[in-house]
Amino acid sequence: MSVPHPVVLLVEDEPAQREVLAYNLEAEGFDVVSADNGEDALLLFDEEGPDVVVLDWMMPQLSGIEVCRRLKSRPESRGVPIIMLSARSEEVDRVRGLETGADDYVIKPYSVRELMARVRTQLRRTRAAAVGERLEVGDITLDAATHKVFRAGEELKLGPTEFRLLATLMEKPGRVLSRAQLLDLVWGRDVYVDTRTVDVHVGRLRKALCVHGGDDPVRTVRGAGYALG
Structure with a gap:
């Protein structure tokens, strides 16, 4: 099995636009969860733990700016990249969006291809292994x-689950991930695995990392939970 697909939280209140974006994101290999308002977006964020958020500015109930502000004010969600979508093209609006915490600001109408590239760019910061990057x-x-792991120049032999577990920990060095988070990131959201399974595979990973x-x-x-470093 390969590294699990990155998860994108898509927040867009316009149904046609949401459908087009979800289709293109899934075609690019992302798992997509979507919301049509800010309140649901915050609930979905906590339930799904996305890797990237694509967030419309103008929405009912709770604006994208307010959703962004709340996510960036919480330690557990501060590091997740947010791409703001907006028809507001004035410099003052772009500055406001970025100062609120958005990592990128895309003006409507936009090229879908460009937006996909921007999502991948932000993803490299947090899920480098999922886009074939080298982690150190x-x-x-x-x-x-190449699906290879080295420690101090010595190649290590890891099983597929231990490889995904190590990749997940290396993508967030120093950050403590709970067993539930590791189950979602390593095994996937649709697979039932007992949390004790995490402990077993962490033990195998430790043994492999220290073999030399x-x-x-x-x-x-x-x-x-567990952290690397």
Whole structure:
């Protein structure tokens, strides 16, 4: 199995536009969850843990600007890239969007192809392995394109689940991920796996990482989960 598909939260109140964007995002290999208002967007964010948010500015109930402000004010969601979509083309509006915390600002009407490229650009910051990038944390190197892992220059033999687990931890070095989060990111949202399975595979990953010596780089945070480094 390969690294799970990145998840995009698409927030757009115009049905036709939402349908076109969802179709193109899925064609690019993304898993898409969508909302047509800001309140639902915040609930979906907490339920799905997306890798990127594509967010319309003008929406009923809660504006995109307010959704962006709330997400960027919370530690658990601050690092997730947000691409703001808006018909507002004045410099003052772009500045307001970016100052609120948006990582990119796209003016309507826009090229769908350009938007897909911008989504991939933002994704490289948080899910590098999912787009075939090379990851390096300390003396550990993971090459997603060749599916190889090295530590201090020595190649390691990892099973497919341990590879995905390591990639997920390396994409967020230092960040503590709960067992539930790891289940979603590594095994997928539609697969039922007991949380104790995470502990088993973390144990296998630790053994593989230390086969040639060196300290255990995987940190256990009691009651919270695991982190790399």
